[in-house]
Amino acid sequence: MAELSREGHRSRMRKLYLSGGMENTHDHNLLELFLTGIIARKDVKPLSYALINKFGSLEGVFNASPEDLMTVDGVGEAVAVHICLIKDITKRIEINKNSKIKKITSTNSAFEYCKNILGKEETEKLLLINLENDGKIINHYIVGSGTVNTACADIRLIVENVIKDKAASVIIAHNHPGGSAAASAQDINFTLELRNTLNKISVSLIDHIIVGEDSCEALRNNPRYSLHI
DSSP states (O other): OOOHHHHHHHHHHHHHHHHHTTTTTTTHHHHHHHHHSSSSSSHHHHHHHHHHHHHSSHHHHHSSOOOHTSSSSSSOHHHHHHHHHHHHHHHHHHGGGGGGOOOSHHHHHHHHHHHHHHHSSSSEEEEEEEOOOTTTTEEEEEEEEEESSSSEEEEEHHHHHHHHHHSSSEEEEEEEETSSSOOHHHHHHHHHHHHHHHTTTTTEEEEEEEOSSHHHHHHHHTSSSOOOO
């Protein structure tokens, strides 16, 4: 009878979800429903509580690494993979939006392109976008990565990719995970150094975009900074 009771509970949860009744439910209930699709014929409510208690929130669960997830009793390889897939699929959906953006001809289009790539990243990444004279996108590269506070950048690597693509101009961007889009002194100094290096090979640095948690900011001719690219 216990097995039938659990199956009845799962069925009720699915029907409640399909009717829109779980929109305002607790996070552990959503996680429990998700886990029922992976773990068959077992009460997964204790596991949903254990995961949220371990990682602090629903977001923490779905941002955890497979290795950390599998430290929780009841989480095997299959469960860890399915949980991590949610984040990776969401990130891929955002990146795929850029297939519709062929040119960058405005600050807003630059914001959209950069946010689609960097908006879901948990650590800082430095993005290089190589452009033709008319703003058509040639290619983009992740040319630096670091901790949550700093993206290690190699200007030589940037120049190599610019020359390889025969770019006429470039945009660079990086993200501030969980923070504001305001530029630091380090961001400004790096921008000026890169601008001066690119000028030597007759390539224009169009802008440096910073992707924050809730907004984006362009450094080009920004009145907040004494910086003119």
